[in-house]
Amino acid sequence: MYRTHTCGELRIEHQGKEITLAGWVQRKRELGGMTFVDLRDRFGITQLVFDENSSAELKENIKKLGREFVIQVTGTVRERSSKNKNIPTGDIEIEVSKLSILSPSAVPPFTIEDESDGGDDIRMKYRYLDLRRNPVRENLVLRSKMAHEIRTYLNERDFIETETPVLMKSTPEGARDFVVPSRLNPGEFYALPQSPQIFKQLLMVAGFDRYYQIVKCFRDEDLRADRQPEFTQIDCEMSFVEQEDVLNMFEGLTKQLFKTTKNVEVGEFLRMPYSEAMSKYGSDKPDIRFEMLINDISEVVKGKDFKVFDDAEFIGAICAKGCSEYTRKQLDALTNWVKRPQIGAQGMVYLKCNTDGSLKSSVDKFYSEEDLKQWADICGAETGDLVLVLSGAKEKTLKALGELRLEMANQLGLRDKNTFKPLWVIDFPLLEWDEETQRFYAMHHPFTAPKPEDIPLLETDPGKVRANAYDLVINGVEIGGGSVRIFNSELQAKMFDLLGFTKESAEAQFGFLMSAFKYGAPPHAGIAFGFDRLVSLFCGLDSIRDTIAFPKNNSGRDVMNDAPSPIADAQLDELNIKLDLKEDK
Amino acid sequence: MYRTHTCGELRIEHQGKEITLAGWVQRKRELGGMTFVDLRDRFGITQLVFDENSSAELKENIKKLGREFVIQVTGTVRERSSKNKNIPTGDIEIEVSKLSILSPSAVPPFTIEDESDGGDDIRMKYRYLDLRRNPVRENLVLRSKMAHEIRTYLNERDFIETETPVLMKSTPEGARDFVVPSRLNPGEFYALPQSPQIFKQLLMVAGFDRYYQIVKCFRDEDLRADRQPEFTQIDCEMSFVEQEDVLNMFEGLTKQLFKTTKNVEVGEFLRMPYSEAMSKYGSDKPDIRFEMLINDISEVVKGKDFKVFDDAEFIGAICAKGCSEYTRKQLDALTNWVKRPQIGAQGMVYLKCNTDGSLKSSVDKFYSEEDLKQWADICGAETGDLVLVLSGAKEKTLKALGELRLEMANQLGLRDKNTFKPLWVIDFPLLEWDEETQRFYAMHHPFTAPKPEDIPLLETDPGKVRANAYDLVINGVEIGGGSVRIFNSELQAKMFDLLGFTKESAEAQFGFLMSAFKYGAPPHAGIAFGFDRLVSLFCGLDSIRDTIAFPKNNSGRDVMNDAPSPIADAQLDELNIKLDLKEDK
Known part of the structure; x- marks a missing residue:
């Protein structure tokens, strides 16, 4: 038997017991002729002590020990003189009488500690060492x-x-x-x-x-930051x-x-229709840990000769609590942030509700204090708050405001990782119109059922049809999604038709599902x-990568074992394929 | 809500309750102006009754019902006059007041009953219907x-x-x-x-x-009967x-x-060394639900001028209890059975221990009654038993006897599917010599550790080295297997060397595992x-096929959805490959 206990198991009540442990050397230090070793396994860390009067053989072996050596020790549990309250085994230590080195270790390429000194690349290459970190x-x-x-x-x-x-x-x-x-x-x-x-x-x-x-x-797919x-x-x-x-x-x-x-x-x-999520949060996956809702101020800002707003389809604002003292530099940085291509706003207007009671905006010359007061009221802004305004095409502006809202929440520390606010987003549109290809796409997938009351709209205004589809959103992250399914062949055929399938192409792709529906399909739904x-x-x-034991990098490579890799010609030949590499790649 | 209960849930204590059920029509029958429908779902079957005085609309709907229609009914639970003791809901029936047809069904291509009339092929094509069968x-x-x-x-x-x-x-x-x-x-x-x-x-x-x-x-792999x-x-x-x-x-x-x-x-x-499994059962996965062990009778049968036995490396026998009255026809059939290429025996010798006390063998002219008595004694054969003898090269003959043993057990009904006899087969050889390629192969895999006491043999007689490897065998089926692993780089390198890897080829294939071992590998083992x-x-x-929801056939095809299938040229192009089909295929 390699061990009688794990390294996380021994307590003061085991005092005097002879035990055997096995694990990795986390740390070795000399102190007053004694050697202390922290022995680590998945379950914890136990302190080993090698006395001055250890045998010569034991002393010889201790000398060899380095970080990450795998050893087995037998010894007696004793109370520590200086206890370590930070670890569960901190009251005891092992007075070692026998030591075997099971596997030596080369010096690891980075430190195996909670905070490692290794960069991403080296930790991925030696993933099996990175995985040793708690x-x-x-x-x-x-x-x-x-x-x-x-x-x-x-x-x-x-x-x-x-x-x-x-x-x-x-x-x-x-x-x-x-x-x-x-x-x-x-x-x-x-x-x-x-x-x-x-x-x-x-x-x-x-x-x-x-x-x-x-x-x-x-x-x-072409891999983005958080895809595998x-x-x-x-x-x-x-x-x-x-x-x-x-x-x-x-x-x-x-x-x-x-x-x-x-x-x-x-x-x-909470349950929230898609339309509300979009209008109040500028997102179909709202983070509801904080308010800072989007307000439509179009009505009160138009007609004051400020051309940008007069020409805009939509003008929306959010109120950042307690931010009235944002500096010019901070506001410029925010303006640049919303103008980045990912957000795509043309510019940003602000309104400071100063602590002295005055109102100060970046468009003072177009708007009276009275006007600005109206903006503040709509947004629920009070003394000390900052109102940020974006304008433009409605959908795009809502999304930009949604992003700005998240950014302001980050700056204000409103997105606590230990607070969880789940939300069902419901009543998604059934179809999305794509301008480029001039056709509808299924927002969820082609098997999603329309809301029964919206079925007549399939004939007259398909874009307005709502689906019995739902997403589970937690803290602004889409965690799950699903829908009630179509279980009727005719309705399914109608959907395929709307999605631009010919009867033949629908048959080729989904024929066996459609055939199945002919033999009594029950109503069903999923997620x-x-x-x-x-x-x-x-x-x-922040990333899914460290939830996966052996993830791949952004080129889809496993850098630890160097996959994918070329295969033998004989293999290709057996598979009846050959390579067709492009010169210009 | 589509249902208040499942079709397996209602009992006599629900009497008088109004409930709603949904499911498939298993069966419809008319009796004295009433219609009875067996409604089925995954949880059971409930009998529905449509009275003579049902509404005209209800009657109209009932007429439409066919097998496998999906319906929803509301009605009242009542006690049955003629109870069905075979099903848990057999004490009650539902007096239906409301019926909706949720999905009609075409006539299914085979009957959805415990014993279906459909052949294998049609049931695979309509797997979703076959899966409806209990x-x-x-x-x-x-x-x-x-x-x-x-x-x-x-x-x-x-x-x-x-x-x-x-x-x-x-x-x-x-x-x-x-x-x-x-x-x-x-x-x-x-x-x-x-x-x-x-x-x-x-x-x-x-x-x-x-x-x-x-x-x-x-x-x-090329798919055999029970592979997927x-x-x-x-x-x-x-x-x-x-x-x-x-x-x-x-x-x-x-x-x-x-x-x-x-x-x-x-x-x-039970635990049994590989060598014992081979010598007593002629198999590394013995079925120990029954005895009928293999007996080595080489010593007593040689030297009597029967050339077949005199020339054979090994002569072994099994004793089939109570089979002395096997007819000539049955024995010929067995002889043909062992001569099939899969078994490969040259012939079979038998010895009948007749109920009248006489001994009768197929080689009477070479052996005296005294001789035959010896055979019977070694095999533990008594009056009424049949001894079957095969001879030839040792390993091959043992395997053939192992197969014959299983066949006789089948004929004798000794392999009851409700009796389970698990067994650990241990001490497997580490290496297998392959005559054709003149090299050793790992019997388990290249990471399997030799028994520590056999390590010296690695240098002198590698074929004799036993491994710390084990198989779990139940009823003659290998259910699992595993081994203690090598966790030492040098021993692993030695293994690769014995297996004919060059340093380079071992490095190319297993380099990252060998690198990992340099940083402190613990002793480990698995299964x-x-x-x-x-x-x-x-x-x-008898097959794994029906343990899998959507299995493939012997050509690796899913006949339900016709996979695999050709893909578009554009897809091939994106993947930088092209087809390279052989003319002669």
Whole structure:
């Protein structure tokens, strides 16, 4: 037996006991002829002491020890003279009588401490060393615990976890598929699933009633900051339910998860129609930890000869509490911030409600104090506050104000990572019009059901049709989304038609789902959560990367093992493909 | 709300209650002016009654109902006059007052009953209908329950479920990889994992201590009867453990799984060295539900001028209890059975211990009654038994006898699917010599540790070295296997050398694992279970196919959605590959 206890287990009540521990050398120090070693494993750190009167052999071995050596020691638990209140084993130490070096270690390329001195690149290359650091490992321990709590909740409620194929059919719609050449079927390819959407709907047709799966999905996208080519989804579907049933079920899941893994009570979830989210927060995923709502001041600012506002479709303002003393420099920086291409505002107008009671704006020459008072009133601005105004095309301006709102909240420290405010955004539009291709796209996906009362609008004004679709948003992050599905072949055919599919192309892509619907499809609805994002929210991380044991970088590479990599010609030959590299790439 | 109860929920105590149910029409029949409908969902069947005095509208709707229509009914629970004791809802029926047809159904291509009239092919094509059948769905429900019990057991014991990459590095050793062209890295490919072996060892180097994952793995093999290109593994690894710790941990898991999902107590697991399994059972995965051991009768049969035996390296026999009255026809059939190429025996000799006390063999002219008595004694054959003898090269003959043993047990009904006899096969050889390529192959994999006491043999007689490797075998099926790993770079280098790797080729393939070992690797060991096989054993199935919701056929095709399939030229172009189809294929 390599150990009798872990390094996090021994307490004062074990005093006098002979024990064996194994782990990594965190630190070694000499003091008055004695040697102290902090021995580390996943469960904690225990202090080892090597006395002056250790045997010669033991002393020889101690000399060899360096950081990250793996050792096994046998010794006696004794009370420490100077206790360490910061660690659970801090009352005791081990008087070592026997030491074996199980594995020596080269000097690690960065320090294995909570705060490492290693940069991102080197830590990714030696990911197995980075994972030894407590904060990184703890994220993955929490991830494992969350997955188990989720499964327990769903299993208790009659959900069947069902695995769906990873090697499936490629469908051209949506994001790019990763494909896998089939050796046994020359010239043909599998695709890796972007989501198990069609399979989970088939499981409803199959009468499974309640399905879930924590499942890897794949998208071959150009990777942005917080994307990974493979990601994990909590994928769920229910039969004989309406939207309300789904919201209640997964609100319950989310609450229980907060309770069991973080001991946080999040209360009832607010529900907000998409239209309200857009008009008040300039976003379909509002961060409701703070107010600072968007106010439409178009009516009161127009007609005062300020051309910018007179020409604008929409003028909106937010009120930043207690910011009236922002300096010229700070305001210029904010103006530059909203003018960046990602935000795209033309400029920014401000109104300071000074502490002396005066009002000062950047457009004083167009507006009287009376006028400015009106702005302040609409925005609920009081003495000491700062009103920021953007104008332009309505949708774009709302979004820009939404971004500015988040930025001001960051500056004001209003986005506390330990406060959680979940929210259901509901009543999404069914369709989005794309100017470039002059066609409608499904906002959620082509299987989403319109609200029954909006079905007549499908004929007259499809853009106005609202969907029975919903997103779970927490702290401004979209954690999950889903919809009630169409379960009627005719309505589904109508949708495909609106989305510009011909009968043939719809048949080619979704024929087997449509066939399935002919044999008695139950009403059904579902939801999928981004598990990586959920974990990153629970861990207080800004990125999903450290919620994943072995993530890939922005070029989709695993720099630790250097994947992807070239493969042998014989392999290509067996797969009936050859390389076709472009000269100019 | 679509339903107040499920179709498996109502009992006599609900009498008089108004309820709403939804589900599929299993059956409709008319009787004395009344219509009875069996309404089915995943949870059960409830009988609906439509009275003679139903409204005209209701009657109109009833007429339309066919098998597999999805309907919603509201009505009152009442006691049945003729109760059905075979189903839990058999005491009640629903007097229906309201009926909505939610989805009509075309006539299904086969009957949705426990015993279907549909052949394999049609049921695979309409898999979503086949999954409606109780026995098929119940397998998947059990699978889900098993997965959850496994996770619960492991989570309670500090295992961390950690997801490892699906898009990983291709390694030429072992079975063929499925590969995925990388668009962002032209000319390079990911591989899908055959197992997360290297990642789980890296997690041990990372100090995770206890890892598991229920994970999809992939092998691009020519598919045999019971293989799938994607399959599911319960993958586990532990640090600071010896073989004994692993066996105890996973014996505990297996026992608990039997207990919680099948209410079966399986007792202590027998342990058997590989050499004993081979000599007594002719198999490294013995079915120990029955005895019928192989007996070496070489010594007593040689030297009697029967050339076949005199020339043979090995002569072995099994005793089939109570089979002395096998007819000539039955014995000829058995002889033909062992002569099939899969078994490869040259012929078969029998000895009947007749009920009248006489002994009768097929080689009477070479052997006296005295001689035959010796055979019978060695085999423990008594009056009424049949001894079957095969001869030839030792290893091949043992295997053939092992197969014959299973066949006789099948004929004798000794392989009861509800009896479970788990067994650890231990002390596997470390290496296998391959005559064709004149090199050693790792019997388990290249990371398996030799038994410490056998390490000196690595230099002198590598073929004799036993490994700290183990298989879990239940009822003759290999359910899991694993080993203690090498955690020392030098020993690992020695292994690679024995396996014919050059330093460079070992570096190219496993360099990052070897690098990891330089920074303090703990002793570690692990195991992987074939989850599909485990489920099929628990379900009493002969194949893994029906443990999988959407399996593929023997050509790796999903016949339901016709995957794999050709992809667009533009897709190929983006991936920097082109087709290279062979004329002669």
